[in-house]
Amino acid sequence: xSSSSTSSTxxxxxxxxxxxxxxxxxxxxxxxxxxxxxxxxxYPDWKNRFEKPxxxxxxxxxxxxxxxLRSFIGDSENDSDIFDEKQNWHVVMAWKSPGKRLTNxxxxxxxxxxxxxxxxxxxxxxxxxxxxxxxxxxxxxxxGRNVETKRGVVEARARDFxxxxxxxxxxxxxSFVGKVAREAxxxxxxxxxxxxxxxxxxxxxxxxxxxxxxxxLRKDEMxxxxxxxxxxxxxxxxxxxxxxxxxxxxxxxxxxxxxxMEELVGVFVDANRLRxxxxxxxxxxxxxxxxxxxxxxxxxxLVGFRNRELLSQFEKxxxxx
Numbered sequence: 001x002s003s004s005s006t007s008s009t010x011x012x013x014x015x016x017x018x019x020x021x022x023x024x025x026x027x028x029x030x031x032x033x034x035x036x037x038x039x040x041x042x043y044p045d046w047k048n049r050f051e052k053p054x055x056x057x058x059x060x061x062x063x064x065x066x067x068x069l070r071s072f073i074g075d076s077e078n079d080s081d082i083f084d085e086k087q088n089w090h091v092v093m094a095w096k097s098p099g100k101r102l103t104n105x106x107x108x109x110x111x112x113x114x115x116x117x118x119x120x121x122x123x124x125x126x127x128x129x130x131x132x133x134x135x136x137x138x139x140x141x142x143x144g145r146n147v148e149t150k151r152g153v154v155e156a157r158a159r160d161f162x163x164x165x166x167x168x169x170x171x172x173x174x175s176f177v178g179k180v181a182r183e184a185x186x187x188x189x190x191x192x193x194x195x196x197x198x199x200x201x202x203x204x205x206x207x208x209x210x211x212x213x214x215x216x217l218r219k220d221e222m223x224x225x226x227x228x229x230x231x232x233x234x235x236x237x238x239x240x241x242x243x244x245x246x247x248x249x250x251x252x253x254x255x256x257x258x259x260x261m262e263e264l265v266g267v268f269v270d271a272n273r274l275r276x277x278x279x280x281x282x283x284x285x286x287x288x289x290x291x292x293x294x295x296x297x298x299x300x301x302l303v304g305f306r307n308r309e310l311l312s313q314f315e316k317x318x319x320x321x
Contacts (some may be wrong), residue, residue, distance in 0.1 A: 056269040094289035131260035
């Protein structure tokens with residue numbers, strides 16, 4: 001009988017160790033994932049809406065472990081003496097009398113959490129605040145440059161408009177000269193042969209005016225082309241400056257984000273270290289039967305998040321905010 005009890009205890013202890021190691025490996029895996037992309041583990045989108053209220057810095061709040069443990073200590077005072085023969089006597093009696101040493105150690109763990117949890121939350125908050133502050137400052141600085149760039153564009157467009165107006169006036173004058181030349185040719189045709197001599201003079205003058213008009217039109221087109229080319233050049237330079245501004249802004253944001261992410265990775269790793277520490281402390285202060293009951297309850301709690309019926313009922317609840 002004693003040999004059977006001893007072998008059962010050894011087997012149970014091995015199961016407890018395997019379960020404990022599973023949690024340790026889980027948090028170590030999260031640490032590795034955080035080094036690649038801390039955002040995906042700090043704000044896990046694979047968690048359902050039932051799980052998210054229990055999350056703190058990406059995973060279960062360490063207070064949850066303590067609260068679960070205290071539920072056994074509190075229930076031990078209300079346990080009945082009825083014993084089911086199908087149950088293991090040691091398991092049933094595991095939390096019957098927890099002992100002063102266990103309750104004192106739980107108080108110490110909880111006291112440590114009161115110090116560590118606010119400190120980690122403050123580090124995460126400060127890292128995010130520093131990120132927003134620096135990005136906002138750089139954004140304002142770059143936007144100031146952008147205002148100067150826009151002012152330069154407006155001034156350039158004003159110059160383009162003045163040049164266009166001047167070219168339009170020259171074109172109007174050239175058109176007037178051309179109209180005079182056409183009118184002269186019309187009069188020349190009406191007078192006919194009788195005024196051939198005089199018409200010859202008018203014709204020569206009309207040819208001169210027409211040539212002048214064509215020359216003016218050509219110059220007008222040349223000036224328009226030059227003005228358009230200059231406007232395009234200014235536009236190209238403006239686009240280039242805007243591109244450099246955006247690239248500088250992107251560089252600043254990336255550098256700031258990298259610094260913030262590095263700090264958040266440290267916060268997340270420390271939070272996981274705290275979770276591992278609380279679990280290890282609990283298992284070190286409990287005996288094998290108490291640890292087995294505790295881990296079983298923790299596993300059932302986690303599995304409950306995936307209970308479809310419970311999740312469906314939770315999603316149907318309408319809470320007024």
